[in-house]
Amino acid sequence: MGNQQSQSAPGSGPMAIVLMGPTGAGKSTQAERIKNEFHVCHVAPGDILRQQEIQGAEPGKSASKFSSKGELVPDDIVINVVQKELSKPECANGFVLDGFPRTNAQAKLLDESLRASGGNVNMVVNFKLDDEVAIDRAMHRLVHEKSGRVYHSKYFAPIVYMKDNITGEPLIQRDDDRPDVIKRRIEEYKRTTLPLASVYADRGILEVVDATQNPYQMYNDIRSLIKQRQRNPEQSNPYATVRHAQASNQSTLNPNTVRSNRGGAGSAQPGIASNSPSSQADIANRQNQSDVKPVKG
Numbered sequence: 001m002g003n004q005q006s007q008s009a010p011g012s013g014p015m016a017i018v019l020m021g022p023t024g025a026g027k028s029t030q031a032e033r034i035k036n037e038f039h040v041c042h043v044a045p046g047d048i049l050r051q052q053e054i055q056g057a058e059p060g061k062s063a064s065k066f067s068s069k070g071e072l073v074p075d076d077i078v079i080n081v082v083q084k085e086l087s088k089p090e091c092a093n094g095f096v097l098d099g100f101p102r103t104n105a106q107a108k109l110l111d112e113s114l115r116a117s118g119g120n121v122n123m124v125v126n127f128k129l130d131d132e133v134a135i136d137r138a139m140h141r142l143v144h145e146k147s148g149r150v151y152h153s154k155y156f157a158p159i160v161y162m163k164d165n166i167t168g169e170p171l172i173q174r175d176d177d178r179p180d181v182i183k184r185r186i187e188e189y190k191r192t193t194l195p196l197a198s199v200y201a202d203r204g205i206l207e208v209v210d211a212t213q214n215p216y217q218m219y220n221d222i223r224s225l226i227k228q229r230q231r232n233p234e235q236s237n238p239y240a241t242v243r244h245a246q247a248s249n250q251s252t253l254n255p256n257t258v259r260s261n262r263g264g265a266g267s268a269q270p271g272i273a274s275n276s277p278s279s280q281a282d283i284a285n286r287q288n289q290s291d292v293k294p295v296k297g
Contacts, residue, residue, distance in 0.1 A: 015040050015094030016119055017226070018101070020196065021127025022189050023182060024137030025211040026218060028148065030125075031098040033219045038226070041091040044098035045081045047148060049073065050174075054145060068175050072188055075105050083113065102193045123229055124200040125222060127211040131186055138182045142171040 015038060019027040028044055035042040049067070052060025059081070063073040082100055085091065101107040114120050140153040144164040151158050151171060158164065162171045176185070200206040207225045209218055 014092070014119065015096075015226075016114060016121050016123075017094075017096040018121055018124040018200075019096060019098050019127065020124060020193060021211060022129055022131075022134045023185050024134040024141070025127035025129045026215055027098045027127060029150075029215050030127075030219055030222055031096045034096045034222065034226070037223070038094070040094035040096055041085070041088070042098060043082060043085045043091070043095055043100070045073075045078045045085075045100050047098075048081055048085070049077075064175075069181065069184070071184070072102055072192060075103060075109075078102070079106060079109055082110070086113075101196065102189075104192075104196065104199075107196055107199065121200075122205060123226065124197075124206050125225070126197050126200075126206060126208045128208055129211040133212060134186055135179065135182050138177050138185075139179050141173065141177050143174055144169060144171055 017034065017040075019031055021027050028042075028047065031042045031044065034040065046067070049060045049063040052058065053064045054060075059077045063077055066073045078100060082097070086095060097110075101110050110121065136154075137152060140155075142151040142153055142158070142162065143149070144151075144167070146169065147164070147166070149164060149166065151165075158171060160168070163169065164171060176182075197206060207222075209221050209225075211218065213221070
C-alpha cells in the first residue's frame with residue numbers, strides 16, 4: 001500500500017467498515033474488493049485462525065475445536081487476533097472487518113479500542129441471504145487453501161475437477177462446511193450476531209445489501225454506499241434505518257431496505273456464474289487480472 005492514502009468514510013479517523021452476514025454470503029469476496037479499491041486492510045479472523053490450524057499453530061488449533069462443531073470461537077481468542085492485525089502498518093489507512101464482531105461483547109471491545117485511538121466504526125454492511133441459499137453455498141463450497149479462492153461444486157465449479165483455475169493445485173472442502181455444522185453456524189449467527197444489526201441501525205451506520213446477487217452486482221451496491229457516505233457523512237438515508245424487526249428477519253428481503261441494482265431485491269436469482277468452460281475460463285482470467293476471489297462466506 002506504501003504511499004496510498006485512505007479514502008475515509010464518515011466520522012473521524014480512517015475508514016472502518018464491518019461486514020456481517022451468514023456463512024456463504026460473500027463477505028470475504030467483497031472485503032477484498034474494498035481493500036483493493038480503497039487501499040485499506042482486510043481483517044478476517046476466521047481465515048487467519050484456519051491458516052494457523054493448517055500450520056499447526058496457536059491459537060488456530062484451539063479455535064478449531066469450536067469452529068468444527070459450528071460453535072463460535074471464544075471472544076478472547078478472536079479479539080486478540082483482531083487487535084494484532086489492526087496494529088500492523090498496513091491497517092493504518094483503515095480496515096474492513098470480515099465476520100467480526102460476532103457478539104455484543106466483541107462489538108463493545110471494538111468500539112472501546114477504536115475510541116482510544118480517536119476512531120470509530122463508520123459503516124456496517126449487513127449481507128441479507130435466505131437460510132436455504134446460505135446452506136447450499138456453504139455445503140458445496142470448494143476452497144484453494146493457499147489463496148483462499150472459493151468455488152461452488154454446482155454453480156461455480158472449477159474448469160478441471162477439484163483443481164484451482166489459476167494454479168491447478170488441489171481444492172478441498174472445509175471441515176466446517178458439513179450440512180449439520182452449517183445449520184448450527186447459521187442458528188448461532190442469528191442468535192448472537194444478527195441482533196447487532198439493530199444496534200448499528202440505531203447508530204445510523206447500518207447498510208443492507210441483497211446477497212443473492214452475483215459478486216459484481218453486490219460490489220457495485222457496496223461501492224455506491226461507501227461513496228455516498230463519503231460525500232454526505234451526516235446524510236440520513238433509508239438504508240440506515242433498518243429496525244430490529246426487519247434486521248432480525250433473515251428470510252425476508254424488504255426492497256425498501258435492501259440495496260440492489262436489480263428491480264426486485266427479493267429475487268430468487270442466484271446470481272452465480274455459468275458452469276460452461278468458456279465462462280469459467282473468462283472468470284479465471286478476470287480473477288487473475290483483478291485478484292478478486294469468487295463468493296466466499
